[in-house]
Amino acid sequence: MNDLLGAFVPGVDVRLAGRPGGPLEGLTFAAKDLFDIQGFVTGCGNPDWAATHTAAERSAAAVEALLDAGASLVGKTITDEISLGLLGVNRFYGTPLNPRAPDRVPGGSSSGSASAVAGRACDVALGTDSGGSVRVPASFCGLFGLRPTLGRIDARGMMVQSPTFDTVGYFARDAETFAKVGAVLLGESVAPEIPAEIIVPTDAFAIADEVVRGALAPAVDRYREVTHVTQTSLATDDLLDWARWQRVLQRHEFRATFREWVDRVNPRFSAEVAGAFADEGQISADAITFADHFRTEAKARLDALLDRRRMLCIPTSPILPIARDARLSTMRHAVHRIVDLTGIAGLTSLPQVNIPAGSASAIPVGLSLIGWRGGDAALVGAACALAEAAAPAERAH
Amino acid sequence: MNDLLGAFVPGVDVRLAGRPGGPLEGLTFAAKDLFDIQGFVTGCGNPDWAATHTAAERSAAAVEALLDAGASLVGKTITDEISLGLLGVNRFYGTPLNPRAPDRVPGGSSSGSASAVAGRACDVALGTDSGGSVRVPASFCGLFGLRPTLGRIDARGMMVQSPTFDTVGYFARDAETFAKVGAVLLGESVAPEIPAEIIVPTDAFAIADEVVRGALAPAVDRYREVTHVTQTSLATDDLLDWARWQRVLQRHEFRATFREWVDRVNPRFSAEVAGAFADEGQISADAITFADHFRTEAKARLDALLDRRRMLCIPTSPILPIARDARLSTMRHAVHRIVDLTGIAGLTSLPQVNIPAGSASAIPVGLSLIGWRGGDAALVGAACALAEAAAPAERAH
Numbered sequence: 001m002n003d004l005l006g007a008f009v010p011g012v013d014v015r016l017a018g019r020p021g022g023p024l025e026g027l028t029f030a031a032k033d034l035f036d037i038q039g040f041v042t043g044c045g046n047p048d049w050a051a052t053h054t055a056a057e058r059s060a061a062a063v064e065a066l067l068d069a070g071a072s073l074v075g076k077t078i079t080d081e082i083s084l085g086l087l088g089v090n091r092f093y094g095t096p097l098n099p100r101a102p103d104r105v106p107g108g109s110s111s112g113s114a115s116a117v118a119g120r121a122c123d124v125a126l127g128t129d130s131g132g133s134v135r136v137p138a139s140f141c142g143l144f145g146l147r148p149t150l151g152r153i154d155a156r157g158m159m160v161q162s163p164t165f166d167t168v169g170y171f172a173r174d175a176e177t178f179a180k181v182g183a184v185l186l187g188e189s190v191a192p193e194i195p196a197e198i199i200v201p202t203d204a205f206a207i208a209d210e211v212v213r214g215a216l217a218p219a220v221d222r223y224r225e226v227t228h229v230t231q232t233s234l235a236t237d238d239l240l241d242w243a244r245w246q247r248v249l250q251r252h253e254f255r256a257t258f259r260e261w262v263d264r265v266n267p268r269f270s271a272e273v274a275g276a277f278a279d280e281g282q283i284s285a286d287a288i289t290f291a292d293h294f295r296t297e298a299k300a301r302l303d304a305l306l307d308r309r310r311m312l313c314i315p316t317s318p319i320l321p322i323a324r325d326a327r328l329s330t331m332r333h334a335v336h337r338i339v340d341l342t343g344i345a346g347l348t349s350l351p352q353v354n355i356p357a358g359s360a361s362a363i364p365v366g367l368s369l370i371g372w373r374g375g376d377a378a379l380v381g382a383a384c385a386l387a388e389a390a391a392p393a394e395r396a397h
Numbered sequence: 398m399n400d401l402l403g404a405f406v407p408g409v410d411v412r413l414a415g416r417p418g419g420p421l422e423g424l425t426f427a428a429k430d431l432f433d434i435q436g437f438v439t440g441c442g443n444p445d446w447a448a449t450h451t452a453a454e455r456s457a458a459a460v461e462a463l464l465d466a467g468a469s470l471v472g473k474t475i476t477d478e479i480s481l482g483l484l485g486v487n488r489f490y491g492t493p494l495n496p497r498a499p500d501r502v503p504g505g506s507s508s509g510s511a512s513a514v515a516g517r518a519c520d521v522a523l524g525t526d527s528g529g530s531v532r533v534p535a536s537f538c539g540l541f542g543l544r545p546t547l548g549r550i551d552a553r554g555m556m557v558q559s560p561t562f563d564t565v566g567y568f569a570r571d572a573e574t575f576a577k578v579g580a581v582l583l584g585e586s587v588a589p590e591i592p593a594e595i596i597v598p599t600d601a602f603a604i605a606d607e608v609v610r611g612a613l614a615p616a617v618d619r620y621r622e623v624t625h626v627t628q629t630s631l632a633t634d635d636l637l638d639w640a641r642w643q644r645v646l647q648r649h650e651f652r653a654t655f656r657e658w659v660d661r662v663n664p665r666f667s668a669e670v671a672g673a674f675a676d677e678g679q680i681s682a683d684a685i686t687f688a689d690h691f692r693t694e695a696k697a698r699l700d701a702l703l704d705r706r707r708m709l710c711i712p713t714s715p716i717l718p719i720a721r722d723a724r725l726s727t728m729r730h731a732v733h734r735i736v737d738l739t740g741i742a743g744l745t746s747l748p749q750v751n752i753p754a755g756s757a758s759a760i761p762v763g764l765s766l767i768g769w770r771g772g773d774a775a776l777v778g779a780a781c782a783l784a785e786a787a788a789p790a791e792r793a794h
Contacts, residue, residue: 089663091445091663091664091665092665262668262725263724263725263726264724265668265725266486266488266667266668266669266724266725266728267488267667267668268488268489268665268666268667268668269665269666269668269671270663270664270665271659271662271664271665271671271674272663274666274668274671274674274675275671275674275675277668277671277672277675278671278672278675327660327661327663328659328660328661328662329660331663
């Protein structure tokens with residue numbers, strides 16, 4: 001494969017034809033290298049992981065679902081090391097190109113999947129999202145992307161990172177493809193339908209940089225023309241707390257996941273990823289207990305707010321994609337900022353879609369809808385309908 | 398080079414003939430890849446360091462000194478990544494063989510230098526010692542090794558790690574070579590001479606495992622036959638405090654050294670080395686102030702004890718070399734234990750020699766002498782004389 005995007009795992013050539021006659025016949029897809037492909041080692045973006053694991057005995061459920069529906073697999077895409085990262089920087093396999101902003105990061109950890117779809121190397125790609133790993137690259141590369149309700153799409157055969165956060169997501173360039181693939185992965189029909197009410201949380205928008213808010217304002221204004229848009233505040237106190245406890249819980253979980261392997265292998269990591277394992281033992285049992293309690297309350301709050309006719313609308317990322325050659329300290333700061341917003345659906349296990357809704361100096365800026373628990377098909381349908389309704393605004397901007 | 402030891406930096410072939418007629422004519426030496434060799438990149442054991450640095454414009458002072466004295470350079474040896482480590486495990490270039498204990502680590506960070514000398518790939522090798530990086534591999538590989546008084550051997554052209562700890566050291570297999578090379582590097586004659594008094598600090602021996610104490614007892618008993626051996630306690634309170642403050646100060650310094658590079662490059666490290674940069678910012682200014690004060694007092698205490706006729710005798714390492722395939726947690730525990738003893742001379746900037754003085758199940762166990770400040774030539778001479786005096790004991794064990 002002539003991979004000018006640097007989106008595919010180097011040296012791995014995997015192609016599987018889709019089953020003829022399915023609803024996705026004619027579409028091509030790629031899978032993040034966190035999904036098992038029978039007969040291949042799932043490398044998870046780190047050469048020491050690849051070297052210490054054997055070939056998969058069967059393909060992941062989501063891969064099988066797309067093949068069964070007729071889509072053809074064209075490759076394995078680069079992920080941030082062991083799925084830890086939101087920027088798409090991989091010091092071992094390279095940082096995939098962001099075709100929409102070539103001097104900026106593509107976002108991660110589903111970096112290669114977003115790059116491949118945005119760069120037209122395939123029509124669709126599977127990603128995973130625990131802390132924002134589909135939503136962020138979708139926003140940065142100007143794509144539709146779904147993080148489903150926790151457990152809504154079968155995660156068998158996908159590398160585990162943080163069990164109460166891990167989801168199977170996907171990317172598409174256009175609304176029609178996004179809806180078609182969503183129907184297959186969700187096993188449910190997806191109809192484009194504008195939601196009855198869109199809630200704009202002022203505290204979520206306040207977290208975003210002015211350039212992001214400005215880029216998204218025309219799309220939100222369009223939404224006002226087609227549906228009922230209201231404002232509220234998500235948090236009773238400080239919305240930044242939501243991300244804080246998301247970080248604590250997720251870190252606690254992925255450390256447990258990787259502890260034995262790290263201890264056994266002494267693997268090589270970039271300094272960025274190694275930092276995720278720093279201050280080991282600094283998370284107290286009390287912090288976990290409090291975080292669990294906080295999560296329960298946050299879930300209840302959003303479940304009450306999002307009955308089956310309302311959706312939340314927030315900026316997907318509070319910042320634009322940073323430069324590809326940014327310093328580590330800049331990277332760390334960016335990741336922290338991003339989780340301030342991605343932590344909302346992460347903590348509450350709710351579905352979120354990114355809509356390519358705006359741009360700033362030609363750099364994509366994504367707008368998200370967060371739907372009710374299990375309302376993934378309605379959410380994908382809403383994204384498609386709103387993208388269509390707001391299209392003039394996006395073009396004009 | 399047919400490097401069965403895995404001691405030399407892969408892919409780097411460097412040979413420089415010594416100046417004819419010098420006192421070291423006929424000897425071969427290797428230099429740890431922390432010493433500049435003109436025209437070659439000093440790789441410092443990490444591929445991202447190598448990739449972000451240019452070739453040295455001139456060779457290090459210690460390399461020049463050995464070449465001028467007639468020794469010929471035969472290669473660059475593997476070091477623990479950016480000199481951080483005491484075990485000799487390098488996940489990028491491999492762990493050099495410990496020829497005396499093939500299933501055990503060679504010790505580090507001057508791992509390749511010790512391996513090359515112990516494995517007879519050269520007669521002598523240069524190492525560096527900040528926290529124990531010559532003393533530990535000398536002990537583990539059964540070699541003579543010197544960590545000199547801070548500043549006593551010219552460190553120009555050697556990678557900086559922690560300026561108030563970094564020293565230029567070296568290894569040799571036999572006393573005669575050890576003395577000859579010491580005279581060149583110290584610029585001072587070295588005469589084998591048994592010290593007038595050897596002080597055995599009970600609190601230092603108490604830190605060592607019983608198997609280490611047992612392996613060293615015959616040598617100490619021999620010393621009693623040839624000189625005056627007395628006992629004392631080094632610390633007024635707890636000797637483990639010395640290592641504690643050594644760790645704080647050294648960590649504070651190497652973080653300052655590498656901070657800009659780590660931030661700029663986001664380098665890849667093994668998890669072991671990445672851990673050295675963990676809990677960044679956890680060292681308070683108060684801790685540094687206290688540690689500095691503690692160091693001043695420890696120096697004064699040892700300077701008062703070690704007048705120009707007394708030397709201290711301690712186990713070089715409190716533990717045997719661990720298994721080559723040990724887990725990360727075992728590695729970390731081992732390093733912590735080792736610094737409990739290497740921190741004594743480290744904190745006080747005093748010279749220390751390792752004497753291959755014993756063994757346990759054929760695994761080398763080293764005994765150290767710590768000399769007075771600047772008494773490096775006398776220390777090397779004492780090591781040679783005592784090794785000779787105790788030789789029957791070592792053979793018998």
